[in-house]
Amino acid sequence: MTGVFSLLPEGRPGLLEPPAAAARLSGGVEDVSRYLAAGGYAALPVPGRLLDRIAAVGLRGRGGSGFPAAVKLRAVRDAPGVPVVVANGEEGEPGSVKDRWLLRHRPHTVLDGIRLAAAMTGAERGWVYLSDAPAERAVRRALAERPAGPPIDVVRTEHTYVAGEETAVVRRVDGGPALPRAKPPRPFESGVGGAPTLVANVETLARIALMHARPEAADTVAWAHLVTLSGTSGTRAGAGPGDTAVLAEVPAGTRLGALADLCGRRSAGSVLLGGLFGGLHGTGWADLPLDHDRLSAAGGALGCGALHFLHPEDCPVAVAAEAVAYLAAQSARQCGVCVSGTRALAETLEAVARGEADTETSGRLRRWSQGLPGRGACGLPDAAARVAGSLLTHFPDRVEGHRVFGCPACADAGAPPDDGRRFTVPVP
Template sequence: MTGVFSLLPEGRPGLLAPLLSGAWPAGGSEDHARYLAAGGYAPLPVPGRLLDRIDAVGLRGRGGAGFPAAVKLRAVRDAPGPSVVVANGEEGEPGSVKDRWLLRHRPHVVLDGVRLAAAMTGAERGCVYLSDAPAERAVRRALDERPSELRVDVVRTEHAYVAGEETAVVRRIDGGPALPTAKPPRPFESGVGGAPTLVANVETLARIALTHTHPEAAEAVAGAHLVTVSGAGTRPHAEAGAGGTVALAEVSAGTHLKVLADLCGHGRAEAVLLGGLFGGLHGAGWTDLPLDHDRLRAAGGALGCGALHFLHPEDCPVALATEAAAYLAAQSARQCGVCVSGTGALTDTLTAVARGHADGDATGRLRRWSQQLPGRGACGLLDAAARVVASLLTHFPDRVDAHRSAVCPACADPAPADGRRFTVPVP
């Protein structure tokens, strides 16, 4: 199964409100009339009640960190002065397509989420932040169809790995470059124009809208995830791009990765890269991992943005880690010296390992850096690079050692720094 599909179980209330609905023409965008007919833009609730419901069902942010949505909403609500709500649709992770898909095909559910988040926080301004041209056209059409009682601006940025980081979002909306800034303050304290600002992923806002529209299904809505699945794949009808077989699926929390791998043509996979480039590599035992923030964290990984890249027997995890490090080094904002030097050192040393040129201490240096570098940059890019390296050494020590004594065909060419292995098209 490839393309776009839902795995929400039969008979569950969550089927009342799937985000990956097929209720509009193939390739098209859900219009205002269809969204209204499905119960969208329901009258504004008592803000505290909706916030309590979001808290009760445990909705977490879908941008990568999995932070409780209610906590962020309350922090902005309780800050002094008028606030701002930002729908963050800039997908920095090259292996994720869910946010662009939502903005292209379901802009109204996102805008409804902005409206509701503004009501809960007392915001007087909204903003949709993105880099995708088709998504921008769809959002502007939706705003023309239903002029908002809230001022909603659309801000376009250039695509980059760090451009979706929350302080980079604020900086770009305020007219600066889309580059992270030092924290504190965080946006909920001082964000767009100095106002308390909620920077929320577009899927998070869409699930807030569905929670309001379908309160009877709130728990199922909060527990479902949009997941981008990619990898080499062998299915003849795959949505194939540089990232191979691609699918966007809506699945319930707790779904095992093996289920997704089998459905999406990756049943032969021997490993998986979790959470885009942030969750690390997992080898033996990956089939038992569930889509669950806490359980993946306990296993040393992270769900992140829900991007899963499967490695098949012919794929070399050393080559993948080297390409990931090279891409992250190239995407560095170059504002933090430790990030520039750290990602560069990781990439150079991994490249030497991959090409069979590493000295005897290379593995020790990689292990030491992967432990020392996390948390030292202004954003999560350096952490992602360190996690990829640490997970490679943890899950594939034998494969790393094998590169000392034999030439690896998969590592023969220099690692590209453009992220082509991980980049996938929007289904």
């Protein structure tokens, strides 16, 4: 199953149209006249009033961390200097498509969000940061069509896992490599050209634009999420997500089991949360709600909203080994602890999958998964640690079973691929 779906209540505004209209929209780019007729590019509000509304409804960033959007906007506004705004459309997570879809099909909504963010922070210019060629074409066309607004440029980068990290975004916009840098300073303090910089995910900005156009529905807009749903058909060497690429807009609190149904994975045995950032979750996963705080309390993370459902025949050890192998290959190789830590995790998980672990292996994995987070310039080692730690938490019997009895499927598959193929999905 592939497609674009909205599960929002009928008549409530969203970034995805109701199903029938969404099917039409997904074939083309947002039309400026249609966007204007729907309230887009409306007169600029009193900046403080819109910011207060964003704070009141609790809009959180959609780039992965779920940081309160109003707090970030105010920090940029209050920093010394003239701010700038960067719309971050570089999806590092291989299982996420929402940002590319928005830039390809709703570019005016994103540009309107930049305009509003600039008004709230006092910024005088902006950038759209991306790596997707179709998205770039759509954005450039929309820039030529839009009404007057702050000057906005487009910066293209190479697609990597770390290229969307906010300090990597700043470095690339400044003409350097798309690699994270040590913090502080953070971009809100000193970003592009040394100016206070708002690096905001494109979905966050699009939701701000929709809230401005439909203020009566601000709660619905703020508490809906774009989620990318995928899944495999069972363990096999070099497994890919097959035909399950679904982009959906759903209310916060939707049970993960309902999302598995939506992409035809009702029988899934477990789930990989938040792209590769949220870790694996086993028993009870279907009853978990789509909610930052409640997923965190359960030991996971919503991240960018990408959910990969594992078929009952999928081996969670193999999935974890592939995820960490990919992360190790994607390391920026700037932080020694990341290079050595993610490589050690990847090599050890590969040994577990081959049935070559010893009685000390689980203990080493646990120590590394607890000691690695927070020690790199970006979240890549944190993601690797969470995947390894969640495997031990939710599937200790499978890890031990590989040590004692082996796993023919894992042994026959050879070394786990490090290209992310299992998790990569096409843009619907």
